Amino acid sequence: MLPPTQPSLDSVSTIRDDGSRRYLFPADVSGRFTRARAWAALVLIAIYLLLPWIKIGGYPAVFLDVAERRFHFFGWTLAAQDLWLMFFLITGLGFSLFFVTALLGRVWCGWACPQTVFLDHVYRKIERWIEGDAVARRALDAAPWTTTKIGQRVAKHVAYLVVSAAIAHLFLAYFVSIPALWRMMRAAPVEHWGAFAFMAVFSGGLYFNFAWFREQLCIVICPYGRLQSVLIDDDSLVIGYDAQRGEPRGKMHRETCGAEGANQVLSERLPGDMGGTPMPRGTGVPPVGLNARSKPDLRPGAGSPNSAATGMAAIGSAALQRLGDCIACNRCVQVCPTGIDIRQGLQIECIGCAACIDACDEVMTRLHRPRGLVRYDSLRGLAGRATRWFRPRIALYGVLLAVGAAVATWAFSTVKPAYFSVTRMTGMPYVVTPDAIRNQFFVRLVNTRATATAFVVTTANATGARQMGFDAPVSVPPLGEEVRPLMLVQPRANYSGPFRFNVVVRDAAGTFELRREVEFLGPDVRLLQEDDHEKSRRP
Numbered sequence: 001m002l003p004p005t006q007p008s009l010d011s012v013s014t015i016r017d018d019g020s021r022r023y024l025f026p027a028d029v030s031g032r033f034t035r036a037r038a039w040a041a042l043v044l045i046a047i048y049l050l051l052p053w054i055k056i057g058g059y060p061a062v063f064l065d066v067a068e069r070r071f072h073f074f075g076w077t078l079a080a081q082d083l084w085l086m087f088f089l090i091t092g093l094g095f096s097l098f099f100v101t102a103l104l105g106r107v108w109c110g111w112a113c114p115q116t117v118f119l120d121h122v123y124r125k126i127e128r129w130i131e132g133d134a135v136a137r138r139a140l141d142a143a144p145w146t147t148t149k150i151g152q153r154v155a156k157h158v159a160y161l162v163v164s165a166a167i168a169h170l171f172l173a174y175f176v177s178i179p180a181l182w183r184m185m186r187a188a189p190v191e192h193w194g195a196f197a198f199m200a201v202f203s204g205g206l207y208f209n210f211a212w213f214r215e216q217l218c219i220v221i222c223p224y225g226r227l228q229s230v231l232i233d234d235d236s237l238v239i240g241y242d243a244q245r246g247e248p249r250g251k252m253h254r255e256t257c258g259a260e261g262a263n264q265v266l267s268e269r270l271p272g273d274m275g276g277t278p279m280p281r282g283t284g285v286p287p288v289g290l291n292a293r294s295k296p297d298l299r300p301g302a303g304s305p306n307s308a309a310t311g312m313a314a315i316g317s318a319a320l321q322r323l324g325d326c327i328a329c330n331r332c333v334q335v336c337p338t339g340i341d342i343r344q345g346l347q348i349e350c351i352g353c354a355a356c357i358d359a360c361d362e363v364m365t366r367l368h369r370p371r372g373l374v375r376y377d378s379l380r381g382l383a384g385r386a387t388r389w390f391r392p393r394i395a396l397y398g399v400l401l402a403v404g405a406a407v408a409t410w411a412f413s414t415v416k417p418a419y420f421s422v423t424r425m426t427g428m429p430y431v432v433t434p435d436a437i438r439n440q441f442f443v444r445l446v447n448t449r450a451t452a453t454a455f456v457v458t459t460a461n462a463t464g465a466r467q468m469g470f471d472a473p474v475s476v477p478p479l480g481e482e483v484r485p486l487m488l489v490q491p492r493a494n495y496s497g498p499f500r501f502n503v504v505v506r507d508a509a510g511t512f513e514l515r516r517e518v519e520f521l522g523p524d525v526r527l528l529q530e531d532d533h534e535k536s537r538r539p
Contacts, residue, residue, distance in 0.1 A: 006341075012219060013339035013349055023141065024215060026124070027134040027334040031358025040111050041121040052173040057450045058478070064175050070448075070479050077479060079448045081419050088408035095404060099397040101231040103389070105238040109224065110352035115209075115217055120337065120353070122163060123210040130156045134334065157211060164206035168199055215338045218351055225348045232346075234379040235388045239352055241343040241374050242382055246326035325373050331363055332356035332374055342374055418453065418476075419446040420505045422486070422518050430521045437495050437522040441486045443469075443503065447476040454508040457486065462501040465490040465520065473508050488520060497525050 007013045014022050054061045056075040063072040069080035078085065100107060109116060131137045131152050143149055172195065173181045189196040209217060218225060232238065326343070333341050335356060338349040342356045360374040378387040425440040432438075447453045457470035468487040476482050486503070499520050506513040 007333060007339060007344065009344050009347070014215065014219065022339065024337065024339045025134040025138045025141070026337045026355070027331075027359075028128065029335040029355050029359045029362070031361055033354035034358050037111055037353065038121060041117045044112060044117050045121070049170065052170065052178050059450065060174075060177060062174060063177060065177075066175055068479070075450075077448050077450060078415065079419060079446055081446075082415055085408075085411055085415070088404065088411055092401075092404055092408060095397060095401050098231060099394070099401055101228075102233070102236055102393050102397060105232055105236045106225075106228065106350065106352035107237075109218070110354060113351075115222075116351060116353065118167070119210055119214060123160060126159045126163070127156060130159070157207075160211045161203070161207055164210065165199070165203045167206055168202040171202065172199060215349075219338060219349050225351075228346075228348065233391075233393065235391055237376055237378060238346055239342060239350060239354060239357060239374065240346060240377055240379065240382045241326075241332075242372070242377075243343070244382075244384060246324040246343070246373050248322065248324055249326040249328040250323035251327045251329075325364065325369050327363065327367070329363055331359040335359045346379065415448075416514060417447075417449050417512060418455065418505065418507070418514065419448065420444060420455075420457075420503075420514060420516065422503050422516055425485070430523075432523060432528075434492075436489045436491050438487055438489045439520050439522075441488075441503075441518065442483055443486045443505075444481060444483045445474060445476050445505065446481045447479060450478050452477050456506050456508055457484075458504045459488060460502040460504050460515075462488060462520070463490075463496075463499055464494045465501070490520065490522070492528060495522060495525065495528065498522055 011017075014024060016022050051062045052060045057072075057077075059072040059075075059077070061072075061074050063070075065071065071078040071082075097108065127137065131140055140149055140152065169181060169185070176184070176195070184192045184195050330341075332343065333339070333356075335358075336342070337353060337355065338351060340347050340349045342350065354376070356374050357376065361371040364371045364373055381387045421444045423442050423444070425442060430437055430439050443457060445455050445457075447455075452475055454473040454475045456473050459465070459467050466489045468489060469485050474482055474484060488501070500517055501520055502515050502517055504513060504515050
């Protein structure tokens with residue numbers, strides 16, 4: 001097994017020096033944020049599971065019926081003609097993401113992203129249940145292939161495949177409904193080969209992602225992390241390490257003192273000439289008491305009779321007074337799902353899951369020190385300054401959201417309970433008979449209501465033309481459509497050339513009215529007059 005790689009700002013934390021991937025085995029952690037995230041994940045998974053089952057107005061709460069071009073959202077139905085409203089939904093989500101990120105950092109990634117929710121709260125739960133904690137999983141990964149290892153790996157991946165297939169099937173239910181999905185599952189794959197192929201590819205993709213790719217999706221593929229440099233500023237809420245309080249790092253309690261404590265501090269903190277090891281690289285703080293002005297005289301016999309012991313105690317006291325709260329236990333690194341060291345600052349790999357906060361708080365509690373060495377705070381707050389929650393960026397995003405919400409509200413208010421279209425029949429644009437000129441159309445009525453509706457179709461501004469068709473109200477089934485012919489006949493004596501008229505559609509109850517302007521076509525009036533003159537001259 002390759003030796004562990006320490007997190008570095010010079011390279012992605014999951015890539016070793018030789019270019020190979022370093023597989024992560026995040027340790028278990030408990031705490032207030034871990035419990036809160038577990039409850040949030042439970043709610044989100046429950047919503048995902050239940051929405052296709054809950055019916056509102058006779059249809060699932062969320063049902064994207066692509067085959068019928070109907071989209072149901074909590075009792076509200078949109079037809080294909082309403083898809084332009086998706087512009088407001090997509091842009092609204094984008095601006096909301098900008099606003100939330102500028103204010104609260106990557107709270108979406110750590111608390112609500114499907115990748116995080118399913119990976120941390122489903123797949124890793126299965127992994128811990130079958131293979132054990134991080135230490136056991138790491139040992140199993142390094143162990144040779146034995147019957148026990150093969151059995152555990154097979155059980156884990158079979159469970160992964162089953163869960164991936166379940167998630168994929170439920171995702172398909174959002175587009176075909178639960179009853180239709182059940183019928184497809186009971187039928188032969190060749191009867192629904194398109195759905196079967198989709199399920200096979202989607203289930204395989206989920207399995208590949210959650211069984212192997214995992215955090216690489218967040219680090220390598222997802223563009224959201226790379227947008228942090230422009231979405232987050234010094235006042236955004238992030239997870240950070242309080243370097244002013246934590247540095248310099250040391251493994252001694254502040255309350256420990258005396259020559260014994262001094263010897264332990266020296267063995268841990270002083271460099272080679274004192275028999276210890278230097279401070280780990282990257283802390284940014286030099287070893288305590290080792291500059292030219294403060295280096296003590298530890299030669300035997302110097303100072304008082306007990307100069308050696310006194311000097312050691314003095315050094316220990318001074319070092320302990322200057323040690324920070326971080327004891328360099330690396331617990332925050334062990335629990336990180338992307339393998340970074342939060343003490344190195346804000347990094348692209350951090351998804352804001354708060355596991356390092358709970359891990360550090362647990363250590364601080366055991367040491368009887370204040371929690372919050374690693375905490376939710378802004379970069380400005382971690383530097384000891386006041387956080388500005390209201391700032392120009394937040395104001396700009398807020399104004400854009402308010403304007404977008406107002407426009408979207410108006411746009412959604414224009415959605416009608418029905419749609420109709422008028423198309424001219426193929427062939428001749430008009431028909432001339434000895435008595436009249438006739439235009440022929442098809443009227444397509446679309447009922448977007450979840451109940452049957454009777455429609456009345458009439459014409460207006462037709463300048464004396466006679467309507468043929470739609471003599472009685474037309475009943476259209478729920479979310480259905482009807483196509484009927486409509487003819488408009490203009491007597492030759494009243495014809496004075498092409499003109500425009502309106503086709504009017506209203507429901508029988510008179511709750512709404514729709515209009516569409518249509519052009520009545522015909523020949524040139526002079527041609528008709530010449531034709532009539534020729535007929536009159538014939539014997």
